[in-house]
Amino acid sequence: MLKKVIIYTLTVIGLVLIVLALGGTKILQFKSMGAAGAAYSPPPEIVTASPVIEQPWEKILTATGSVAAVQGVTVGAEMAGKVEKIAFVAGATVAAGDLLVQLDVSNELAQLRSAEAASDLAKLNLDRAKSLREKDSNSAADLDIANAQAKQAAAAADSLRAIIAKKTIRAPFAGRLGLRLVNLGQILKDGEAITTLQTMDPIYVNFSLPQQRLSAITVGDTVRVASNALADELIAGKITAIAPEVDPATRNVRVQATLGNSAERLRPGMFATVTIVLPEKSTNLIIPATAILYAPYGDSVFVVDEKKNEKSGAMEKILRQQFIRLGPARGDFVTVETGLKVGETVVTTGAFKLRPGMAVVIDNKLAPDAKLAPKPDNS
Helix, strand or coil: CHHHHHHHHHHHHHHHHHHHHHHHHHHHHHHHHHHHHHHCCCCCEEECEEECEEEEEEEEEEEEEEEEECCEEEEECCCCEEEEEECCCCCCEECCCCEEEEECCHHHHHHHHHHHHHHHHHHHHHHHHHHHHHCCCCCHHHHHHHHHHHHHHHHHHHHHHHHHHHHEEECCCCEEECCCCCCCCCEECCCCEEEEEECCCCEEEEEEEEHHHHHHCCCCCEEEEECCCCCCCCEEEEEEEEEEEECCCCCEEEEEEEECCCCCCCCCCCEEEEEEEEEEEEEEEEEEHHHCECCCCCCEEEEEEEEECCCCCCEEEEEEEEECEEEEEECCEEEEEECCCCCCEEECCCHHHCCCCCEEEECCCCCCCCCCCCCCCCC
16 A cells, blocks of 8 residues: 555656646747747838928919800801802801802892992982082072982992892801801791801910909919810910909809910810919928828828937838828829928838838839829820
């Protein structure tokens, strides 16, 4: 019995010693792992970066507008009649007074010959009456009658000439014609449309601005007009008129700019984007828009600072999160009103995966090319 107790005791003591040995070994391993972890520093993150620069920007206002002709009318028939001659080509340029359409005036021409003959006879009778009156061979009443008859005959002839002129439809001003809306032999009614006529150079662009912008603009300010019909081209012009009243429904004021349009790239009725260039310029701190980390509690960027590593003694690039207040944006850039200084370097891509105090290496080989007037290939 004693022998069994001794064996059992020795077995328990042996197991305890084994457990203690294993526990000590694990403790030593954990300590060494902890020391290695404390000594470990992750490799620096590769980022793209850009300096904060100061740049003067034009102060601008933007609006949407519509192109309108300086002069534009629908040419119509002033009197009813049959189309005898069409003297224009659709889309052609005409000068003021050029013949467009001739209506049938054969009846009026015949009446005019009769009226002119009557007018000539009345003039002869008037001349005779004047001669006789000088000789006191007729009365003053006879002279008055002859004078009235001459005037009546001349008026009748002039009336027929006016009718012929109204049936001879001419361009009221120089410009470009639209499509032909009549055919030979067609009987036109009063006011029936024949074609359109538009003055193409110069041309107007009409747009509206909110009333609070009225004090910023003056007649003579430069405007730049863009349209999807112009591709990348901008056409410059000047503000030539500002409406004296404000629309009570929208509180907007109407503005008109005049542009040169010698190539006729702009056409009446086109939609256009108008940029008004204000006289003064502003100096702004700008950074690429891709550098900004947007958040509900405030927008921020990561600034790259140079710091000395306490362990190795080498200089490192360390990130610092800086909250900023943004201003207007233009193209791929955004202005910064507060929070940054000229010359500071900010990370331009991947800000969402960074954290303050992280070491980084700057590599701008794949940095995005930020531009003030970007032109995407697939736009």
